Amino acid sequence: MSSNRRDDFLNQDDLLITVEVNPPKGIELEGKIKQLSKLSNRVAAVNVTDNPMANLAFNATIFAHHIQEELDLTAISHLTCRDKNLLGLQSDLLAANTLGVDNFLVLTGDDPKNGDHPDATGVFDLDSVGLVELITRLNEGFDAQGNSLTGRPKINPGVAVNPTADNLSVEIKRLNEKVEAGAKFIQTQPVYDVDSLFRFLDYLGEIEIPILVGILPLKNEGMADYFNKNVPGIKISKEILARMRGAGLEEGIRICQELVTQIKDDVDGIHIMPVGGIETANQIIAA
Incomplete structure (x- = not known):
């Protein structure tokens, strides 16, 4: 493995940039790996989703391992509480650490009934706060029951937050519990309204860990309307809705470029969820 790999992606002076990718549904990894090889060298890490929206995909942690080994990029594996019980979560985290996958975005997880396997059982032995607590305990050398481990892993848990949640006080209370x-x-979840973002940051106050703002380009008018009406906590301004009338991904990318320009001096980083693929991410990064 190249010595250029950034094992501690959080320690950077420049704007932190992460990009999200979905693993394939199957075992053909080469296409996704080839796409990721074209990412801008300004990207600090790649997020790998865990059966996103409760839809089957290749294992996130193993795909993260492939990314790190084949591309010399730091990877962040998503890990939900949905698919594994308390025993399975612990053994997977310990195994991942031996493979060099030590960065995780910890999520509660989407309900299986909304995915492509609606008869699957959602486990949810823990929620996202409990999973962060579990990782902290593993890092201290103990399992969930307080029994000693042979060796101490080093696992860096990240968490999600919605800056435009309907009940901001509850959202911030839960974020503080995770911290x-x-x-x-x-x-963060995708942000489209700068004023709402800065209101959230003011409300949150000083926090000692980096916050990366979610950037997701709208690909068309229908997507903008759907997000605005059906996705709780996502607020899209009338101005942006008007700009997306009859427009496509190019306008969505332009809106994201403008957003990044407005916020980059006031935030730690951005997290890009690139509808349209890696080229979309690179265009936003180049803003």
Whole structure:
């Protein structure tokens, strides 16, 4: 493995940039790996989703391992509480650490009934706060029951937050619980309204871990309308809705470029969820 790999992606002076990718549904990894090889060298890490929206995909942690080995990029594996019980979560985290996958975005997880396997059982032995607490305990050398481990892993848990949640006080209370439990970084849900973002940051106050703001380009008018009407907590301004009338991904990318320009001096980083693929991410990064 190349010595250029950034094992501690959080320690950078420049704007932190992460990009999200979905693993394939199957075992053909080469296409996704080839796409990722074209990412801008300004990207600090790649997020790998865990059966996103409760839809089957290749294992996130193993795909993260492939990314790190084949591309010399730091990877952040998503890990939900949905698919594994308390025993399975612990053994997977310990195994991942031996493979060099030590960065995780910890999520509660989407309900299986909304995915492509609606008869699957959602486990949810823990929620996202409990999973961060579990990782902290593993890092201290103990399992969930307080029994000693052979060796101490080093696992960096990140967490999610919605800056435009309908009930901001509840959202911030829960975020603070995650930080107190041991979270090392924060990645937000998509943001389209700068004023709402800065209102959230003011309300949150000083926090000692980096916050990366979610950037997701709208690909068309229908997507903008759907997000605005059906996705709780996502607020899209009338101005942006008007700009997306009859427009496509190019306008969505332009809106994201403008957003990044407005916020980059006031935030720790951005987390890009690139509808349209890696080229979309690179265009936003080049803004």
